Amino acid sequence: MNIEWYIALSAVIFSIGAAGLLSRRSPLVMLLCLELMLNAANLALVAFSRAHGDAAGQIFALIVMAVAACEVVVGLGLIVAIYRNRLAIDIDAFTELRDGRD
Amino acid sequence: MTALLPAGLIEVAVTAPSVEYGPMLPFFVLAGGAILTLFVSLIGGDVAQRLLTPLTAVATLLAANAIFAIRLKEPDPSVLTGSLALDDLALIFDIIFASAALAVAVIAWRSKSLREVGRGEFYSLLITAVLGMTLLSSATDLVALFLSFELLSIPLYVLCASDLRRNGSLESGLKYLIIGSLASAVMLYGLAMIYGATGDTNFYEIADMLAKTPAASDPLLLVGVGLLLVGLAFKASVAPFHQWTPDVYEGAPTPVTAFMSVTTKAAVLALLVRLSAGPLAPVRDNWAIVLAVLASITIVVGNVGALRQESLKRMLAYSGVAQAGYLLVGVVVGTGLGVAALVFYMCVYVLMNLGPFAVIVARERAGAGDGLRGMRGLGREAPLLAWPMTICMIALAGLPVTGGFIGKVLLVQAAVFGDWAWLGVMIVIGSAISLGYYLRVVAAIWMPEHETASDPSAPVLAGADPAADPGAHPELIAVAVAAAALTVALGVYPEWLLDLARYAGETFIALGV
Numbered sequence: 370m371n372i373e374w375y376i377a378l379s380a381v382i383f384s385i386g387a388a389g390l391l392s393r394r395s396p397l398v399m400l401l402c403l404e405l406m407l408n409a410a411n412l413a414l415v416a417f418s419r420a421h422g423d424a425a426g427q428i429f430a431l432i433v434m435a436v437a438a439c440e441v442v443v444g445l446g447l448i449v450a451i452y453r454n455r456l457a458i459d460i461d462a463f464t465e466l467r468d469g470r471d
Numbered sequence: 472m473t474a475l476l477p478a479g480l481i482e483v484a485v486t487a488p489s490v491e492y493g494p495m496l497p498f499f500v501l502a503g504g505a506i507l508t509l510f511v512s513l514i515g516g517d518v519a520q521r522l523l524t525p526l527t528a529v530a531t532l533l534a535a536n537a538i539f540a541i542r543l544k545e546p547d548p549s550v551l552t553g554s555l556a557l558d559d560l561a562l563i564f565d566i567i568f569a570s571a572a573l574a575v576a577v578i579a580w581r582s583k584s585l586r587e588v589g590r591g592e593f594y595s596l597l598i599t600a601v602l603g604m605t606l607l608s609s610a611t612d613l614v615a616l617f618l619s620f621e622l623l624s625i626p627l628y629v630l631c632a633s634d635l636r637r638n639g640s641l642e643s644g645l646k647y648l649i650i651g652s653l654a655s656a657v658m659l660y661g662l663a664m665i666y667g668a669t670g671d672t673n674f675y676e677i678a679d680m681l682a683k684t685p686a687a688s689d690p691l692l693l694v695g696v697g698l699l700l701v702g703l704a705f706k707a708s709v710a711p712f713h714q715w716t717p718d719v720y721e722g723a724p725t726p727v728t729a730f731m732s733v734t735t736k737a738a739v740l741a742l743l744v745r746l747s748a749g750p751l752a753p754v755r756d757n758w759a760i761v762l763a764v765l766a767s768i769t770i771v772v773g774n775v776g777a778l779r780q781e782s783l784k785r786m787l788a789y790s791g792v793a794q795a796g797y798l799l800v801g802v803v804v805g806t807g808l809g810v811a812a813l814v815f816y817m818c819v820y821v822l823m824n825l826g827p828f829a830v831i832v833a834r835e836r837a838g839a840g841d842g843l844r845g846m847r848g849l850g851r852e853a854p855l856l857a858w859p860m861t862i863c864m865i866a867l868a869g870l871p872v873t874g875g876f877i878g879k880v881l882l883v884q885a886a887v888f889g890d891w892a893w894l895g896v897m898i899v900i901g902s903a904i905s906l907g908y909y910l911r912v913v914a915a916i917w918m919p920e921h922e923t924a925s926d927p928s929a930p931v932l933a934g935a936d937p938a939a940d941p942g943a944h945p946e947l948i949a950v951a952v953a954a955a956a957l958t959v960a961l962g963v964y965p966e967w968l969l970d971l972a973r974y975a976g977e978t979f980i981a982l983g984v
Binding site for chain 2: 376383387406420421443467
């Protein structure tokens, strides 16, 4: 097993996350895609950490997990607030703020 | 795996860092103040709610600002085993963050979103964002960089959405959250690549490592640097990563817009300056030209985008994009003079941006909305709002007798002396275009009005709050007048700030050695 495989896998996961974020319309799925991107970075960090024999990368990955949880909490909270205001949970429906309305 | 990892390397010793409580005092003050503000807001009673909570927040920010000011010129380059550097560069930016937050705390005092989301929560989140920014400007480690980047971002997502019953605010919060998190994820992947290429997370160690090896040929490192810069460009609203900026700035509650439009840019630029002196210095040839092109695109896109805007918040958002372009020139040039010009312009930009936002908040509370039409007749109605707005617009356009002029001259001078003369030309062209929209505001304020009374589409009722106050609040006038007065003062006597900016430039030069 070479480190290249881990990095290749993490790049694939990162790309899936980025593609999903750009193409999906539900904010919930977009949050999932963000998680994919962050976890791809985690995988790369842990793989590099093993390759270098340096603990910093693994600690970094742990911290990223905590931060990712915070982001999701805020994201879900916002989605609940939007639902309470009876707005459609669809990113294409958010057109109140844009250029050229006036 | 065995081929890759010799036995013994798998068990890695983790040593806990020793915490120096003295040097980290301002961070503890800010973190403690954020928690204290939340607790104070639990005290019942209207007086406690309306006065005690904001006063706790203001006291926290004042205390932090005082510590930063005392520490100035007594740098501590290595705190928390090399994770943070509290040098003059960081301290000057820290003072900018804390002062901007102070002004915003005053502007937000009687605003509607405070009633919606709760005063304690609003001020606590504001202070937490300031804490994130102060940490980011001091970060000298990839982990500290990422953590403080998120600590400044996540409170801002919540603050943007803090007008819980207004759809525009929620939309703004969600858009900012998704774009901001995308930026963080891209940046994090870049950090992982840089870590993989160098095997260390400390800025100085990375710089040492890169100075020894032929770094420019390492694709892993270059991909990492590219992704890192893209993530930062998103956050600093550098074109072509700026599309979220007008939407988010327009939808967010105006005091929040005032806060984040200046401070997030300052935080990212402080980090960019530190990165360009340390870990990114060995690969400077690879990224300097890219940033230069981005800066010139940003100047053009921001200024042209602002031309047609009717909403002043949107106009200032595009103007902020253009200003990010000007400021980026200081990083690209990468000389002591460039960094000094950047610091000077940043200080002036904070002032000349906070003034207009205070005026916009006053107009919104008077029920006139944030549109250009809401400014009509302001010169006759409320000269104490009209004059600061006029002065700040003239300063943003970079006309003489204001700090904005001195700042732009310094940036152009730095660009020319640093062999980036064409960037200086871009700044001048951008300023020329910007007169087109800044002077429109001045014209709206002072021109005699004929059609306003008979204009049924004037948004007098559109954004009106049923509980709108007819007169402007004195604290808003105070902030606007103070910002405008300081802008002019810096145009006439720039020396004292220039001295500080030179210190920052010297710190930057010393970092590179």
